[in-house]
Amino acid sequence: MKRLGYYNGKFGPLEEMTVPMNDRVCWFGDGVYDAGPCRNYHIFALDEHVDRFFRSAAALKIEMPVSKEELKETLYSLVRKMDQGNLFVYYQVTRGTGIRKHAFTDGPGNLWITLNPAGISDGLEPIQLITTEDTRFFHCDIKTLNLIPTVMASQKAEEAGCMEAVFYRPGGRVTEGSHSNVHILKDGVLHTAPTDHLILPGIARAHLLRACTALGIEFREEAFTLDELYAADEVIITSSSHLCRHADRIDGRDAGGKDPVLYERLRSYLLNEFFTATA
Ligand code: PMP
Numbered sequence: 001m002k003r004l005g006y007y008n009g010k011f012g013p014l015e016e017m018t019v020p021m022n023d024r025v026c027w028f029g030d031g032v033y034d035a036g037p038c039r040n041y042h043i044f045a046l047d048e049h050v051d052r053f054f055r056s057a058a059a060l061k062i063e064m065p066v067s068k069e070e071l072k073e074t075l076y077s078l079v080r081k082m083d084q085g086n087l088f089v090y091y092q093v094t095r096g097t098g099i100r101k102h103a104f105t106d107g108p109g110n111l112w113i114t115l116n117p118a119g120i121s122d123g124l125e126p127i128q129l130i131t132t133e134d135t136r137f138f139h140c141d142i143k144t145l146n147l148i149p150t151v152m153a154s155q156k157a158e159e160a161g162c163m164e165a166v167f168y169r170p171g172g173r174v175t176e177g178s179h180s181n182v183h184i185l186k187d188g189v190l191h192t193a194p195t196d197h198l199i200l201p202g203i204a205r206a207h208l209l210r211a212c213t214a215l216g217i218e219f220r221e222e223a224f225t226l227d228e229l230y231a232a233d234e235v236i237i238t239s240s241s242h243l244c245r246h247a248d249r250i251d252g253r254d255a256g257g258k259d260p261v262l263y264e265r266l267r268s269y270l271l272n273e274f275f276t277a278t279a
Helices: 024-028 046-059 068-079 148-159 203-215 226-230 260-277
Strands: 004-007 010-013 031-039 087-094 110-117 127-133 164-168 174-177 181-186 189-192 219-221 234-239 243-250
Touching: 004 068, 024 087, 031 046, 031 260, 046 068, 046 087, 046 203, 068 087, 068 110, 127 148, 127 234, 148 164, 174 226, 181 203, 181 226, 189 203, 203 219, 203 234, 203 243, 203 260, 234 260, 243 260
Parallel strands: 127 164, 127 243, 189 219
Antiparallel strands: 004 010, 004 110, 031 087, 087 110, 164 174, 174 181, 181 189, 181 234, 234 243
């Protein structure tokens, strides 16, 4: 199969799958998700993603329909049905099915899985960014399906010919990208926003910080501002879709590009880790 869709035990070609109209995701976006890359039929960092998925569900009191082990087995059994093993593995759980009412419906959630062909970027070619005010709510640490602000920000970036929108809160604190984490290098030190309720604790971010430790690069988990972003030696964007990329333009101005050696050490470490784990 080229693209696969799964819903509560049923699966088939993604384009042919249908879901019940009363799935609470249709009324309220009532669910959480997680996702990561797969190469050569090996799903990368699966335990970390599944742990976060269960944490997100627990934060919203969604009853999981499967255990962590069952989910991993299901993901692998579906991945093995695919024509090729370079994929983006996406899963979400929604809070069951029921006539629309705000308070919870009883019973376990609905499990959705999609598999789509994908490859990660090698992180060599710089990307372009815009910035936009972060008008999201205060639960950004939970990976919920309420993604309208990030949809609007991503569209704004696309219309500006850019790859990603970087969010900032009033006062200028940079939080994260619309679907990535944002970090800067300045004078040999990596700065990244702390994992409070304003950002998603990215799995690729965690790998970046572990890379810093392994390579002896100092890092600080402290908020940084838009001005610091514009003046950074390098601007690094991480996410599970593309692991590690750097930016050369922000809001139409030149950015980063002043510490290519340090960026390259991090990029090659992270790519190596990915290729080794999925060989
Ligand atoms: N922040 C947001 C808002 C995201 O959607 C993502 C992508 N999942 C990330 C950060 C990066 O997280 P990860 O490295 O786990 O993909």
